[in-house]
Amino acid sequence: MLDDTCYHCGDSCESNPVHFDEKVFCCHGCKTVYEIFSDNGLSYFYELEAKAGSTPNPIQKKYDFLDNPEIVSQLVEFDEEGVQVINLNIPNIHCSSCIWLLENLNKLHESISVSQVNFPAKTIRVTYKTDGFSLKVLVLLLASIGYEPYLSLEDYAKKGKKVDRSLLYKLGVAGFAFGNVMLLSFPEYFEVEEFWLEQYKVVFRWLMFAFSIPVVFYAAQDYFKSAIKGLRSRMLNIDVPIALGILVLFLRSSVDIVWDLGSGFFDSLTGLVFFLLLGKFFQQKTYAFLSFERDYKSYFPIAVTRLGTKNEEENIQIFNVRKGDRLLIRNQEILPVDCVLIKGVAEIDYSFVTGESKPVTKEKGERLFAGGKQLSGVLEVEVQKSVSQSYLTQLWGNTVFSKDKASNFQTLTDGIGRRFTLAVLTIAVLSSIYWLVFEPSLVMNVFTAVLIIACPCAIALAAPFTLGNMLRIFGKHKFYLKNTNVIERLAKIDSAIFDKTGTITTTQQDAVFYEGIELTEAEKNMLKTTLRASSHPLSRSLYSILQSNDIVTLDEFQEYEGRGLEAKADQRTIKVGSASYVGHEQKSKALNTSVYVSTDEEVKGRFVFKNHYREGVDEMFKELQQSMELGILSGDNDGEKPRLQKILPPNAKIAFNQKPEDKLNFIKGLQQSHKVLMVGDGLNDAGALAQSDVGIAVSENINVFSPACDGILDAKALDRLPLFIELSRKSIKIIKISFLLSLCYNLVGLYFAVTGQLQPVIAAILMPLSSISVVAFTTVFVNLLGRKLK
Structure with a gap:
């Protein structure tokens, strides 16, 4: 017999069910979406999350306004040579299956080239060809599969975003309930027997039960959703033991008050959820503070050449560019803004934006888009829009031309978390079986205490807080990295190669x-x-x-x-x-x-x-040679060889008359036995920077923006490079020490939990405290390390 719920969205199919392919759907819309997925090889979507779809709303002529070219031009980020790029807000993005589906839109329509999801911002950036396709068709396609975008011209004009305050609301509910449940538990704590037993015992207990319901079913719902999705995907994430602990506490406490066995553990339950959400809120706020995009916006080292009224040239920082300014764009430089060509013949490479490598030729009066690279000659342009730092940050991280140089450190953390979760569940089950045989009354206490005390949240927090803080500190000292992953790769470097001219x-x-x-x-x-x-x-x-x-x-x-x-x-x-x-x-x-x-x-x-040579170069090489091999790759002649041999170690690799492809091949060969850092000027070294394990572009006062690099270093801070590498290595040590501290805490806690000596109320307090202590440890020690840069 078929299920009475829709296979796609999970809604009830009691009225007018639609049968297709031995499955039942609530409407023809869901059936159509299922057919689209099946026909395009995307049926794995349902394996990621059963009934994962959202019911498509009837949209009819809702998006007819997207037939207006003027409106479309205000919404799209890029529109050139039959290719458009749009960044859409998708409120319905909520899990890994959403990400997987939305990043496979190219399988739903051949005109879609690339789609990238920004999960925290709930946005998707889509690149598509306009031949036989349009923004309206894209929006209707997204709406038909349950991901209707939120479109507002007013919001786009103001660059505003809807603020998600759901975590704040949940924290408020949990905090309110926790405070009241603790207050209602005072008679039990102080053993006020007459007052408690004779008059208000039943009322107080049922009030605590009532306060716990919104905590479990609203405030803690994200933990249950995450755990269920993980289990459906056959993955044990760190939310599984948390959700299990919350569920067991609630059921056990409910049984206690229903059968008048005791007051239950509602104080532990509401306290646990409150402290978990408080930790998540703290983490969210810290991430916002450590936001790389914000640091990048505040300290962007790129400069552009602005032309004055008398054609005098002035180098200014990129965020000082205003609408109406005239800029000079040289060969191989990136267009930082949307502009109109005033003088010169533009041959623009938009591959950074669209992935299409064919240059586009433009003449005087035509519009040019940010992100294009000028390939021939010098241009004079007039700015149409002020620079968008977030746009350039997106450009730097565009998967069209970037490659995965190393496994993400967070993946290692998740791997530890999965093993830890499996171990915790095993210990909880085995200890429960033991006490079921020898002392059945302790089974529930032991089971719940193990699940709560051994939560691996502290392990999950160690890496992002440590690396995020170090990223912020590096940014303050003019070293701008693309993401925290670069810090981990930098810590593993054992060979450093430098360009000469414009670098050292x-x-x-x-x-x-x-x-x-x-x-x-x-x-x-x-x-x-x-x-x-x-x-x-x-x-x-x-x-x-x-x-x-x-x-x-x-x-x-x-x-x-x-x-x-x-x-x-x-x-x-x-x-x-x-x-x-x-x-x-x-x-x-x-x-x-x-x-x-x-x-x-x-x-x-x-x-x-x-x-x-830059100040401090001699000392920099002396410090670096203590922990790694060094080398120089120069496109110039070997006239400077005697000077370089004096400041470099005897075994240093020095090569002159190197073409860009020679540098790339040299790095590739060296990577057979080493983790290689390439430091260049971002111009002729782009290939070598992209090939290396970590590529750093040194910036002086010109536009050296290079999406091929992993970091941009202010030229004045070049002599601090050994210190940056040392701090990267010490950051990894801090994370490992945090893992050990968390492990020690869990081993001690597990001993008391397994032996039945740890009450759930104590565990509910100790578990979030362990997370807070790890965060405090990493924050304090990273900031102490950061003082070395002052």
Whole structure:
């Protein structure tokens, strides 16, 4: 006989049930969704969570307003070359099966390229092709499978988000009930027998029962949901013993008052839920405080070039950009804002946003979107929207081009939690069987005490609080990491490779002089214009010292990574770069970094740079060599080799004349036996940064935003890199010590629980206190470590 509830959403099918595929559905909408899932290989959705769907509401013409292009343009983040990107608020996201389904939308419609879920924010970011598809079709598709998005133009305009206060409400209910139950338990605590037994015993006990009902069925519901979902997915998560403990306490206490066996453990029950929710609230608030996006927004190290009224150039921080500003975007730089092209020919790579690598060509007056990378020449643009830090943060973490470099540390914590849960359940069952034989009256006390005292919440809290705090401390000292996972990987590094120019050297204090045929005024103008389009550190340094102020319009521009620049204007050609690139035959090795210049295939001369190394580099290498192997990969000649050999250990790997692909292959080869840190300038080193186990881009005063890297380090803090690595390693030690402390606490608690000496009321107090103590331990010691950076 078929179940009388809908297979998809779980609603009752008493009236007009729909039968299909030996299953019953409450309506044709749920049947249609089931068919969509089955036809597209998504039936695993029902294995993740039975009856997981939501009943689709009739929407009819509700979303006809999305046929208006003007409204759609206000909602989408990106709209170019038949590709749109939209970030939608999905209130119905509530579990892992929701995430799994929503991140597989591409299987429901071929026009959808990528869908990413932000579970805490309950949003989904979808990239889709508009050929035969639209935002309206997407919204209707989401609504049809039970995930109707919340759309509000007013909210989008204000960038506002609905605040979820459900945890606060649950905490309030649990706290209110806990306080009243404790008050009603005073006669029992103080053994006021006459008052208690003769007049109000029954009333007080049933009042405690009444107060516990909203606590169990409302305030604690998330623990039951999580436990059930875990069991349905055949996973033992840390909420299983919590939910079991709450359920057992409630049932045992209810039996006690119904049969007049005692007052039960309602004080323990409400106290347990209150302290659990208090810990969750504390954790939520701490995460909000430690939010990387907030730190990133406050300390974003990227600068852009703003043009003044007289075309003077000014480097400003990205969050100071305002609507109407004119910006200079050089070759290989990221567009930080939506803007309109004023001057130049744009060849934009939007692969960071859409995953499509085909460049898009734009001309004067056309709109450009944030996240695109300019591939050819310099642009002048007018800002249409102020910069969105959250958008760039999303861009940095976009799965389109990022790769999983290491297993997440939280996964290790979850793994420990699962084993711990299995052990706790085994101990609880075995100890209950033992006492059932020798002293049946202690069975329930032992069972409940074991489940409560051995909760692995403290273990689960250790890693996020430790790593989150360290992430915040690093951000305060100008070291910005993509996420807490990077800290764990940084702690495992045993080999560090550095780029030279723009990384361990600074172009801001270089001494530059020219050797060769004197350049004409026209050649100087063309040279400065060519350099203006490049974001390479040597180009920026040379551009800043050239006296010519006349900027000419280039007909063509091309930058060849690791070699040089080429530009054409008025039928004249100029090349700037390495000796081999411009066609110069070197008769002797250059002792310093040199940039050669040729016009119309005639070599004119070279600009010689006397490298100035950043302060503290010598000491930095001395500290690093104590715990890891070091190396230098440089695209320049080996003129600086004697200097580098003096400050590096004898076994250091030093290679010159390295092209970007050479650096990437070097890192790949080194990874066969080492965990590799790559430190570069984020330009020619993008491939090596992405390949390494941890890639760090050093930022000075130019736009070096590189989604390929895992962290951005302010150039002034480069000498602190050994300390950052040391603190990462000590953070992992703190987590391990926290695990041991939690384990010791649980072993002691389990001894008293298993032997029947621990009352549930004591366990209910001790368990949340263990979580608080672990959080306090990690917070205090991480902050003590952070003092080393001051």
